[in-house]
Amino acid sequence: MEYFSGVKKIIYEGPKSQNSLAFKYYNPQELVAGKTMEEHLRFSVAYWHTFTHDGSDPFGSETMLRPWDTYRGMDRAKARVEAAFELFDKLDVPFFAFHDRDIAPEGATLEETNANLDQIITMMKEYLKTSKTKLLWNTANMFTHPRFLHGAATTCNADVFAYAAAQVKKGLETGKELGADNYVFWGGREGYVTLLNTDLKLELDNLARFFHMAVTYAKEIGFTGQFLIEPKPKEPTKHQYDFDAQTAMAFLRNYNLQDYFKMNIEANHATLAGHTFQHELRISRINGMLGSVDANQGDMLLGWDTDEFPTDLYETTLAMYEILQNGGLGKGGLNFDAKPRRESFEPEDLFYAHIAGMDTFARGLKVAAQLKEDQVFENIIGERYNSFKEGIGLAIVEGNADFHTLEAYALQNKPIVNQSGRQEQIKGILNQYLLEV
Ligand code: XUL
Numbered sequence: 183m184e185y186f187s188g189v190k191k192i193i194y195e196g197p198k199s200q201n202s203l204a205f206k207y208y209n210p211q212e213l214v215a216g217k218t219m220e221e222h223l224r225f226s227v228a229y230w231h232t233f234t235h236d237g238s239d240p241f242g243s244e245t246m247l248r249p250w251d252t253y254r255g256m257d258r259a260k261a262r263v264e265a266a267f268e269l270f271d272k273l274d275v276p277f278f279a280f281h282d283r284d285i286a287p288e289g290a291t292l293e294e295t296n297a298n299l300d301q302i303i304t305m306m307k308e309y310l311k312t313s314k315t316k317l318l319w320n321t322a323n324m325f326t327h328p329r330f331l332h333g334a335a336t337t338c339n340a341d342v343f344a345y346a347a348a349q350v351k352k353g354l355e356t357g358k359e360l361g362a363d364n365y366v367f368w369g370g371r372e373g374y375v376t377l378l379n380t381d382l383k384l385e386l387d388n389l390a391r392f393f394h395m396a397v398t399y400a401k402e403i404g405f406t407g408q409f410l411i412e413p414k415p416k417e418p419t420k421h422q423y424d425f426d427a428q429t430a431m432a433f434l435r436n437y438n439l440q441d442y443f444k445m446n447i448e449a450n451h452a453t454l455a456g457h458t459f460q461h462e463l464r465i466s467r468i469n470g471m472l473g474s475v476d477a478n479q480g481d482m483l484l485g486w487d488t489d490e491f492p493t494d495l496y497e498t499t500l501a502m503y504e505i506l507q508n509g510g511l512g513k514g515g516l517n518f519d520a521k522p523r524r525e526s527f528e529p530e531d532l533f534y535a536h537i538a539g540m541d542t543f544a545r546g547l548k549v550a551a552q553l554k555e556d557q558v559f560e561n562i563i564g565e566r567y568n569s570f571k572e573g574i575g576l577a578i579v580e581g582n583a584d585f586h587t588l589e590a591y592a593l594q595n596k597p598i599v600n601q602s603g604r605q606e607q608i609k610g611i612l613n614q615y616l617l618e619v
């Protein structure tokens with residue numbers, strides 16, 4: 183069966199095209215800075231938003247009736263796999279990502295649930311033999327079912343901890359079976375709502391124990407995917423333990439886990455944390471911890487995770503600049519953790535949304551590559567910190583200064599002269615690149 187019969191394979195038609203079902207900027211084989219766009223961008227479709235989200239929100243029921251919704255249970259799960267590989271092929275995306283419970287429904291017992299998963303994994307494995315689309319990452323949904331109401335690895339209930347361990351164990355086996363490049367830990371309900379009933383230290387220690395067990399098990403079965411932590415400051419809990427990249431990296435170092443994980447940075451999570459997307463990418467990058475990206479955008483007027491498709495050129499340009507400076511994303515990718523709005527309820531909207539996101543990132547890549555080639559920020563920043571390249575500044579940087587030498591220097595120094603930061607001039611230059619490249 184064809185699920186998206188109104189849509190043919192999406193091809194690049196260039197910026198002048200009037201065809202909404204064509205790429206205007208994403209030209210997969212075009213070379214940019216020595217690599218194809220496809221290699222740079224490593225786009226991925228999120229199974230949950232694209233194949234299970236139904237448009238419901240806290241105020242209203244579902245709006246998105248999909249062709250596979252004529253089925254129920256395992257039949258629907260199988261229909262979703264067929265629809266998924268049709269969409270991947272038509273969109274020509276190299277990757278996809280899923281939670282265990284996106285691909286197969288829970289059964290009455292863990293055993294039944296795993297048997298449901300096994301059926302779908304077998305089916306996906308068949309598709310993966312011939313499909314160009316590969317698995318970027320999988321993860322465990324340990325937040326929807328009521329058993330996780332107190333958390334998973336940070337629950338107060340050891341039985342739930344054990345259940346979560348069993349689920350991630352299966353997830354790692356799944357990742358190995360399907361050849362996933364990464365395994366993601368987003369801290370679903372790993373956080374707290376009130377300290378009045380929370381043993382903060384035990385919960386954090388247990389989270390670290392859980393991660394160590396995952397590292398050990400991955401080694402045991404030979405799963406070589408990259409482990410990723412996806413920070414988020416709040417939602418569903420009031421305080422999520424992986425609040426932002428700096429918090430997550432400090433946690434990893436505290437518990438000697440830093441060598442086994444990188445960050446999966448999500449744009450909307452960054453802004454929820456009061457940071458820019460670029461900040462979260464930069465802080466991860468300079469620590470050698472930038473692993474992958476959940477590509478979306480939030481809404482500054484709304485205080486929650488709206489998971490919109492990324493259409494803001496400014497943001498994608500600065501994001502691609504960080505990614506280029508990182509030497510690429512390695513095993514990671516740009517995963518569209520994004521959904522069409524509730525009002526965009528037709529199946530074609532899934533294509534319009536992905537095309538918009540892919541084009542916006544492709545354009546961002548080109549502008550960022552030109553900025554990098556011209557060394558725009560490198561020159562500005564290099565000059566701004568000139569004082570650390572000679573004299574007392576060089577002594578500081580090279581470790582040849584202490585409070586005695588610095589005091590002696592400050593006492594004899596001439597009046598201090600500062601230079602302008604030139605933010606407005608720089609933003610003007612950036613706009614020129616955005617408009618002209
Ligand atoms: C939730 C979120 C998740 C993770 C995967 O905000 O971003 O979908 O990406 O669990």
Ligand code: CO
Nearest residue numbers: 412448476519
């Ligand atoms: Co995400």
